[in-house]
Amino acid sequence: TTHYLFIVVVAVNSTLLTINAGDYIFYTDWAWTSFVVFSISQSTMLVVGAIYYMLFTGVPGTATYYATIMTIYTWVAKGAWFALGYPYDFVAVPVWIPSAMLLDLTYWATRRNKHAAILIGGALVGLSLPMFNMINLLTIRDPLEMAFKYPRPTLPPYMTPIEPQVGKFYNSPVALGAGAGAVLSVPIAALGAKLNT
Secondary structure, eight states: OHHHHHHHHHHHHHHHHHHTTTSSTTBHHHHHHTHHHHHHHHHHHHHHHHHHHHHHHTOTTHHHHHHHHHHHHHHHHHHHHHHTTOOGGGBOOOOOHHHHHHHHHHHHHTTSOHHHIIIIIHHHHHHHHHHHHHHHHHTSSOHHHHHHHSOOTTOOGGGOOOGGGTTSOOOOHHHHHHHHHHHHHHHHHHHHHHHHO
16 A cells, blocks of 8 residues: 555656746746756656656656656646636647657666666656657747736746747746756756665
């Protein structure tokens, strides 16, 4: 019972951490204008959660399952915003599943070698996730128009869209914190994997 309860706790908490990494990271305006922060935080959080989850179960395929949970969770959030009258493109669902599949493939191909999963799998996720998500964001109609037309009531003042800043980072503690947190979470993932064995 404890074993399965732990899996549920890890899945739920990691999902919440990943989809909110960088604060509002899966909202179109924020993800588009701070794509580098988006890429660093999402790829790192995916690897941290999936590696820990995968090594705990020892089963290749767990990372993809983990990414699927996050995808479903975010689609539910997208549906909730849409039901509130916001446009369909207001929330951009990150593309986690293909990168997670590469992580699982690495774990399987290296005969469940945890170090290879962390190094090779992590590198593959870091390289593939930004590419998949840039293609994903290119399909969204004018993100900036949506940012101005449908401002979120909870949007902090330092994240308010400013037209001359198109294509640049927001100078916000949220962006800085997300980047720093993403970088620091890499050794934490390795430490978690070490403690897990």
